[in-house]
């Protein structure tokens with residue numbers, strides 16, 4: 001299949017996928033960028049001020065990078081379902097001295113407007129959005145400011161909506177990807193979707209350039225995704241154990257621990273499907289977990305942080321794509337070099 005152009009404009013058709021919550025650091029972004037790949041900063045969970053500081057710092061190394069934001073897409077949860085899940089987690093929380101019975105139900109938009117305003121006032125070359133579409137006027141504002149806008153999509157229907165909504169390119173996320181599935185419909189059951197098949201289908205349906213991500217475990221998979229027509233390939237999980245990664249020690253060690261033998265899609269940690277190493281928290285709570293992002297994310301956050309600090313991998317969201325066994329230690333540059341070796 002004829003490839004789509006690299007919408008990121010990087011020397012190599014490779015990118016560091018955005019990973020919010022700690023793993024993406026300015027150091028990691030600078031390192032992959034210096035190695036010839038495209039870097040995304042992860043604006044999710046951050047305040048606009050913190051994001052602005054990261055942008056300023058990364059600009060000391062490169063001007064060519066992207067910023068990823070969570071598009072507003074609140075999956076409402078009832079007070080009763082929320083309280084039921086808080087009760088389900090009581091014993092885990094108590095282990096860390098936490099009482100979830102009074103935890104407020106928070107259904108916010110991750111400070112979307114502040115971060116949008118920041119990026120319109122002080123644009124970066126690429127803005128990518130996950131979890132949904134922004135309003136057409138918001139996408140236009142980003143484009144008028146000079147940014148190329150990428151939308152994460154997980155199905156052909158989402159890609160058509162992104163194209164109609166003004167996206168310049170698509171971030172195709174197969175279901176093997178680590179972390180949250182970016183589906184625009186948080187109520188949807190995620191069906192297994194290979195990234196190469198998704199890439200071909202999206203190009204056929206929209207003709208838009210595609211950055212393909214999900215399940216990349218080495219240079220052969222990169223080559224296969226470029227063969228499928230992707231203009232660039234993004235990796236997340238393979239960077240998690242690098243020197244520049246901000247992932248916690250507990251998380252990094254779990255990725256290499258033979259006791260963890262598979263990844264699963266679960267809503268147990270945040271109320272939105274995400275691929276994670278299967279640990280005890282998943283085994284015990286997945287069946288009871290409701291849909292309700294970001295409320296469930298906030299409900300479990302303190303517990304997850306305390307567990308990570310205590311070295312307890314069984315109560316941490318160990319986001320991982322199916323290629324996690326090939327996540328190596330060492331400099332991020334070595335990961336980029338290895339992936340580029342097959343090109």
Ligand SMILES: Cc1cc2nc3c(=O)[nH]c(=O)nc-3n(C[C@H](O)[C@H](O)[C@H](O)COP(=O)(O)O)c2cc1C
Pocket residue numbers: 017018019020021023042043044068129130152173176177178179180182213214215216234235236237238319320321322323
């Ligand atoms: C720890 C972690 C955090 C992530 N955070 C984000 C995020 O903030 N925004 C986003 O669009 N995708 C996020 N993702 C998904 C990645 O951008 C990407 O789609 C995925 O890592 C690709 O699959 P792979 O992990 O198999 O390489 C995250 C993934 C991981 C592993």
